[in-house]
Amino acid sequence: MIKKKVLIITTGGTISMQYHSEHGVVPDDNLIQLLNNFPQLTSVAEIEVLEYANMPSPHITPKQMFELAKLVDEKIEYYDSVIITHGTDSLEETAYLHDLVLKTRKPVIFTAAMRSGSDLGLDGPRNIVGAVRAAVHEESIDKGVLVVMNDEIHTAHDIVKSDTGKLESFVSPNYGILGIVDPDKVVYQRQLLTRDNVWTDELEYNIDLITVAAGMDGRYVDCSIKNGARGIVIEAFGRGNVPPTMVEAIKRAVDMGIVVVVVSRAFKGRVLPEYGYEGGGLHLQRIGVILGEDMKGPKARLRMMALFGKYKDPQQVKKYFTSVVEE
Numbered sequence: 543m544i545k546k547k548v549l550i551i552t553t554g555g556t557i558s559m560q561y562h563s564e565h566g567v568v569p570d571d572n573l574i575q576l577l578n579n580f581p582q583l584t585s586v587a588e589i590e591v592l593e594y595a596n597m598p599s600p601h602i603t604p605k606q607m608f609e610l611a612k613l614v615d616e617k618i619e620y621y622d623s624v625i626i627t628h629g630t631d632s633l634e635e636t637a638y639l640h641d642l643v644l645k646t647r648k649p650v651i652f653t654a655a656m657r658s659g660s661d662l663g664l665d666g667p668r669n670i671v672g673a674v675r676a677a678v679h680e681e682s683i684d685k686g687v688l689v690v691m692n693d694e695i696h697t698a699h700d701i702v703k704s705d706t707g708k709l710e711s712f713v714s715p716n717y718g719i720l721g722i723v724d725p726d727k728v729v730y731q732r733q734l735l736t737r738d739n740v741w742t743d744e745l746e747y748n749i750d751l752i753t754v755a756a757g758m759d760g761r762y763v764d765c766s767i768k769n770g771a772r773g774i775v776i777e778a779f780g781r782g783n784v785p786p787t788m789v790e791a792i793k794r795a796v797d798m799g800i801v802v803v804v805v806s807r808a809f810k811g812r813v814l815p816e817y818g819y820e821g822g823g824l825h826l827q828r829i830g831v832i833l834g835e836d837m838k839g840p841k842a843r844l845r846m847m848a849l850f851g852k853y854k855d856p857q858q859v860k861k862y863f864t865s866v867v868e869e
């Protein structure tokens with residue numbers, strides 16, 4: 543049987559790190575060595591490895607994420623699928639941006655590790671093999687960007703890192719996993735029905751994210767205004783409510799043409815125009831704020847970067863923030 547061709551692009555993260563007594567857990571070149579000599583991989587697919595970077599994922603910027611997506615777009619033509627190894631901290635953001643901007647129907651799968659190369663009970667090699675097995679599976683085609691962690695297959699749209707240290711950290715809190723990677727086969731049981739594509743050649747980087755806490759005032763919103771932000775994502779309480787002390791500044795931003803999107807700081811669920819009191823979701827919607835459905839703040843920020851990159855016009859960004867983009 544002809545084996546499928548899989549390109550593994552490494553970017554760094556704990557999966558590429560080792561413990562050193564002097565420096566703590568830091569980047570290392572063990573992953574590349576491992577990938578090039580790993581029989582469980584070569585028996586499943588024809589593997590090529592490309593090092594994009596070896597950085598901790600808190601170091602990655604949206605600009606680098608976008609560059610990486612362009613690299614994937616360029617390379618995937620020559621392979622059946624692409625896997626990206628990444629740090630777990632910002633993995634959900636990079637994966638989601640790829641889901642937005644990539645046109646390919648071929649599998650693009652992110653994976654990572656919660657444990658470094660010097661920890662007991664390594665999860666990195668198992669996750670990479672799981673990702674490769676999913677990548678060569680017919681049913682992984684046209685499913686959007688996926689994340690394989692801990693034998694589970696997640697969508698880039700839903701996945702979040704939920705625990706700072708546990709192996710089972712990655713969850714899809716709103717809609718659940720799509721399938722599993724079991725020892726004998728890959729099993730899909732669900733399908734993502736909505737697609738989030740925003741095919742753009744550029745991003746607008748000046749988009750801020752502010753998380754609400756009790757009693758907060760408008761100073762952070764004013765800071766964004768002062769720094770020329772084109773858009774602000776506010777992670778609000780519950781269904782999308784903020785303290786009344788923030789409303790003036792939000793109104794100021796909206797009146798200046800800044801796109802303000804409210805999502806929830808709650809772990810699950812959608813925001814709604816439900817509460818009409820000052821700062822409630824209904825009140826915010828009436829003053830021109832967009833309610834950002836079930837998105838988490840960091841992903842909503844990337845969506846706004848892509849929409850501004852594509853349309854430039856705030857009215858179009860508002861229109862398409864919660865609806866399917868006409869490509």
Ligand code: ASP
Nearest residue numbers: 555556598599629630631
């Ligand atoms: N701090 C690491 C990173 O994101 C954590 C990890 O990869 O698990 O690069």
